[in-house]
Amino acid sequence: MKILEMNHIKKSFNNASLHVLKDISLSVSEGEVVSVIGPSGSGKSTLLRCATLLTEMDSGELIYSGEYAAKNNEHGKAVYSGKAELKKIRSIFGLVFQNFNLFPHYSVLKNLTDPQISVLGRSKEEARERAMQLLKKMGLEEKADAYPCELSGGQQQRVAIARALAMDPLILFFDEPTSALDPELTGEVLKVIKQLAEERMTMVIVTHEMAFAKAVSDRVIFMDGGVIVEQGTPSEVFDNPRMERTKQFLRNYSQQ
Amino acid sequence: MSLMTMIAKMFEGLSGTCAIFFLTLLFSLPLGMGVAMLRMSKSKIISNITRFIISVLRGTPLMLQLIAITYGPYYLFHFSVSRNKLIPVVIAFAINYAAYFAEIYRSGIESIPVGQYEAAEILGYSKIQTFFRIILPQVIKRIMPSITNEVVTLVKDTSMAFTVSYQEMFTIGKQIANSETSFMPFVVAGVFYFLFNAIVDYVMGKAEKSMNYYQ
Numbered sequence: 001m002k003i004l005e006m007n008h009i010k011k012s013f014n015n016a017s018l019h020v021l022k023d024i025s026l027s028v029s030e031g032e033v034v035s036v037i038g039p040s041g042s043g044k045s046t047l048l049r050c051a052t053l054l055t056e057m058d059s060g061e062l063i064y065s066g067e068y069a070a071k072n073n074e075h076g077k078a079v080y081s082g083k084a085e086l087k088k089i090r091s092i093f094g095l096v097f098q099n100f101n102l103f104p105h106y107s108v109l110k111n112l113t114d115p116q117i118s119v120l121g122r123s124k125e126e127a128r129e130r131a132m133q134l135l136k137k138m139g140l141e142e143k144a145d146a147y148p149c150e151l152s153g154g155q156q157q158r159v160a161i162a163r164a165l166a167m168d169p170l171i172l173f174f175d176e177p178t179s180a181l182d183p184e185l186t187g188e189v190l191k192v193i194k195q196l197a198e199e200r201m202t203m204v205i206v207t208h209e210m211a212f213a214k215a216v217s218d219r220v221i222f223m224d225g226g227v228i229v230e231q232g233t234p235s236e237v238f239d240n241p242r243m244e245r246t247k248q249f250l251r252n253y254s255q256q
Numbered sequence: 257m258s259l260m261t262m263i264a265k266m267f268e269g270l271s272g273t274c275a276i277f278f279l280t281l282l283f284s285l286p287l288g289m290g291v292a293m294l295r296m297s298k299s300k301i302i303s304n305i306t307r308f309i310i311s312v313l314r315g316t317p318l319m320l321q322l323i324a325i326t327y328g329p330y331y332l333f334h335f336s337v338s339r340n341k342l343i344p345v346v347i348a349f350a351i352n353y354a355a356y357f358a359e360i361y362r363s364g365i366e367s368i369p370v371g372q373y374e375a376a377e378i379l380g381y382s383k384i385q386t387f388f389r390i391i392l393p394q395v396i397k398r399i400m401p402s403i404t405n406e407v408v409t410l411v412k413d414t415s416m417a418f419t420v421s422y423q424e425m426f427t428i429g430k431q432i433a434n435s436e437t438s439f440m441p442f443v444v445a446g447v448f449y450f451l452f453n454a455i456v457d458y459v460m461g462k463a464e465k466s467m468n469y470y471q
Contacts, residue, residue, distance in 0.1 A: 054374055090380050101375035104470050105393045118389060119380040149471040167379060 001065075003092070003171045003202050004028040004051065009060035011046055020046045021057070022226040028171065031200040035213035035234075038223035039249060044206045047223070048175050051204070052095045053086065064092045065170065091120075094164035098176045100156045102148040108135070108159050109144040112166045120167065127166075134162040138192060154185030158192055165196075172196070174205040210253055214238050222246050257436055259444075265428060266444055272424030273452075276345055276414045281407070283350035288357025295362055306358075313355035319416050322348045326420040341422040353410060360402045364395035397467040404460040411452050415445070 004027060011021040020043045028034055036044045049055035051062065053069065057078050062069040069089045070080045080086065102111050112131035116122040122130070135141050138158040148156055157177060164172055174193065178186040190212050196203065197216040207213050213220055213234065220237040222230045222245075230243045241247045294306040313321070326344040329335040368391055376386040415426035425448055429441035 052378060054377065087380065090378070093378075095378045097371060097375065099371060101369075101371040103372070103375070103390055105397070114389065115379040115381065118385055147470040163379070 001030045002027050002063075003030050003065055004204070005061070005063040006047075006051060007061040007063075009047070009050055009057050009062070011043075011050060011055065011057045016058075020226050021050065024060075024223075024226070024228055026221070026228070028202060028204060030170075030202055032202055032218050033197045033216055034204045034219045034221060035217040036204065036206045036221045036223060037208070037210065037213055037249075038229075042223040043226040044223050045175060048095070048173055048204070048206050052093060052173055053080075053090065054095075056080065064089045067092075091167065092169060093171045093173060094167055094169035095173045095175065096157070096161050096164050096177050099180045100148070100153075100160045102156055102160055102163070104148050106147075107144070108140065108146050108148065108151070111148070111159060112163050115163065116166055130166050131162070134165055135159075137195075138162050152185060153181045154188045157181065157189045161189075161192055161196075171202040171204065174203065174207070176206055176208060178207070178209060210238070210250070222249065224249065257432065257438075259440065262432055262436075262438075262441060263444055265432065266425050266441065266448065269423060269425035269428035270448065272342075272417070272422060273414045273426075275342055276349060276417055276422075276424060277410060279342075279346045280349040280353055280410060280414075283346065284353035284357055287350060287354035289361055291354050291358035292361035292365065295358055296365065310355045310358060313352055314359075318348070318352050318413060319419050321352055322416060322420055324348075325351075341417075341420055345417050345420060345422050349410070349413070353406065356406055357403070360399050360406070361395065363402075364399040365391065367398055368394055397470075400460070400464045400467065404457070404464070407456055407460060408453050411456060412449055415449070 006024065006026045009021050009024045009026075010019075012019045024043070024047060026034075026047075036047065038044050046055060050057045050060075053062075057070065059072060059076050059078050061071045062078075067085070067089055068081055069086060070078045073079045081089070102108075103114070106114060109128070109131055112134065113124070113127040116127035116130060117124060132141065132144065135144055138161065140155060140158055140162070143151060143155065143159075148159065151159065157180075161172075161177075177193065178189050181189065186209070190209065193203070193205065194212075194216050205213070205217070215234075217234050219231060220234050221228055222237060222241075222243075224245055230237060230241060230246045237246065238250065241250060291306060291310065294302055295310065297303045297306070322345060325348040326341060372390055372394070373386060376390045381390065414424055417424050418427040418430055421427060426445055429445040433439065433441040
């Protein structure tokens with residue numbers, strides 16, 4: 001079953017002078033792990049922001065589990081669904097940000113319980129139980145009462161992943177989840193994502209970690225200049241890329 | 257007049273000073289938030305009108321505003337000046353301080369990273385929940401030092417009510433100084449204001465500290 005379908009997404013900035021996404025289509029099935037790689041400015045982050053409703057696309061269709069978040073009108077302009085509809089659709093996905101965006105005035109535990117209580121209407125006990133279960137999974141049980149500022153970047157990002165998971169999304173997006181971390185802290189976050197991949201959590205991961213993308217993904221998408229240049233299994237894209245642009249990108253990466 | 261009688265008389269005036277102080281805070285703190293919202297309105301017209309009003313309130317003397325609000329209705333519409341001057345005095349103070357608080361709130365709200373709004377949006381918080389649960393608590397922590405500044409200034413500004421002869425401590429002190437040809441009431445007034453602000457400093461310091469559990 002398709003969880004996410006994006007059809008013919010177009011997005012430009014600065015009064016249509018800067019085309020960031022040029023007719024991108026992408027679908028993600030249940031249990032699939034998709035990595036999106038590509039150089040800076042290729043449109044990967046904008047794609048993620050369009051998918052998570054943080055940025056409005058100009059044109060295209062956005063469908064979650066068969067429900068339309070946006071579709072084109074007769075002029076080919078994207079029209080978004082109503083408030084109630086979008087609220088429902090927002091509960092389908094979660095997003096892990098590059099710089100965590102934890103709530104600094106809440107303890108780790110409250111970062112996880114408050115959205116469950118305020119948004120999902122769960123009871124305090126239920127929310128707490130779910131939160132502790134996830135913190136345990138992240139190896140952060142003993143940090144429940146700490147504040148985000150007392151944690152390392154890697155720990156903060158794991159809390160952020162737990163916070164997203166606490167809302168029980170059907171699909172989880174990651175926007176360069178390790179880009180703000182020291183190399184030595186990257187591993188602990190990647191390990192957690194890898195574990196989620198093994199549990200068949202549906203995920204779309206925008207990343208610069210090539211080895212990681214190769215290891216966890218079912219499908220790798222290479223984007224450049226606002227289009228999907230190439231996609232396929234990790235071995236297809238990394239070991240036998242067909243397109244010259246992909247080869248060039250991967251060559252530059254392996255040289256670093 | 258003995259020093260003790262003088263202090264006792266001026267101490268009575270302290271109730272007037274406290275009335276201005278607490279009522280001004282009571283009205284101007286929430287009013288300032290409303291003004292800040294208008295100032296940040298997406299409508300250019302609303303935001304510009306608000307900006308102009310704020311600049312008038314901050315750019316003219318509070319003393320002038322006090323006189324205008326207390327006596328203006330008489331000159332403009334021949335309304336009789338009410339004997340109870342507390343009402344016009346508090347209106348003038350509340351409006352003036354709301355303008356300052358509005359700018360403090362605005363700077364605080366604008367200093368919250370956009371990521372906080374985005375995280376709240378993704379998690380499904382409503383706009384109102386986002387403001388009250390996520391943004392406002394962080395804003396309050398950030399603006400506490402500026403608010404303390406304004407509150408300390410307000411303690412001293414209450415003395416301006418003497419210009420419209422409202423019976424507060426400074427007005428009474430000035431009357432005694434005139435009738436007794438003594439400088440002493442001003443010294444007493446200075447000590448009173450200083451002690452008042454020492455309390456304000458202590459309370460606001462406690463409040464700031466209570467928010468130090470996170471950065």
